[in-house]
Amino acid sequence: MKQKIVIQVEMTCDKCRSKAMSLVAATGGVDSVALAGDAKDQVVVVGDGVDSVKLTSALRKKVGPSQLLQVADAGKKKEEEKKPVITATAAVVPSYYQYYQQPANVVYEYPATGYPYGYGYQSRPDNTCTIM
Template sequence: MKQKIVIKVEMPCDRCRSKALSLVAATGGVHSVALAGDARDQVVVVGDGVDPVRLASALRRKVGPAEIVQLASQAKDEGGDKKDAAPVPAGVPAQYAPTAWYYQHPPPPPVSVVCEPPAAGYAYGYQARADDESCSIM
């Protein structure tokens, strides 16, 4: 199913526009690419099976700040007419929900602390206390 994606990208110069167009055109499943908007700051992509989030993140990395403005799928009838489906609002960014085991690690092994005076000759200035029976940490 074909879909139409409109992405707003900050492109201050012609070199940035060329870079954005070549990046989008090289993506798999893209049928056509065009510039839109008064300031030519929107990239219109028509394609089959194009991931808009991945496309926007690639544009962010290579060109500059990018934002998905519109997603619309174009359905085909048996008569051959193309009907534009209602555009999906793209104002809310997609959120990633990790699985339960993604951030969980096994607990660390228990730590044992031994409170013993150092061996003879290794602790300069060590003074043994009279109540050195108990550990000060515990």
């Protein structure tokens, strides 16, 4: 079943548009890619077996802020297009929340006991220097 996916991507220049279109075209299962919208900020993808969520997150990583606007069946007739289409909208998350990670907890373990100077380093008892 072919799907028509519409993704809004923040693209300010021709280089960004080219990058977005090449990224989408390289995805498996994509049949056609087109730009839509007044500001050419929407990417229309038609394909079979395309994961829309993974495609949107890849565009976020490589191009810029993107939002999934619509996922619909591409094999519709004109009469069926007049019916309302179910659209999926994603919540916009500010970019500073996406990249924040919790610091890792580090536990320091002391060396095994039984060695006089730590990690098995044995020196002569009359020598007080542990470096040499």
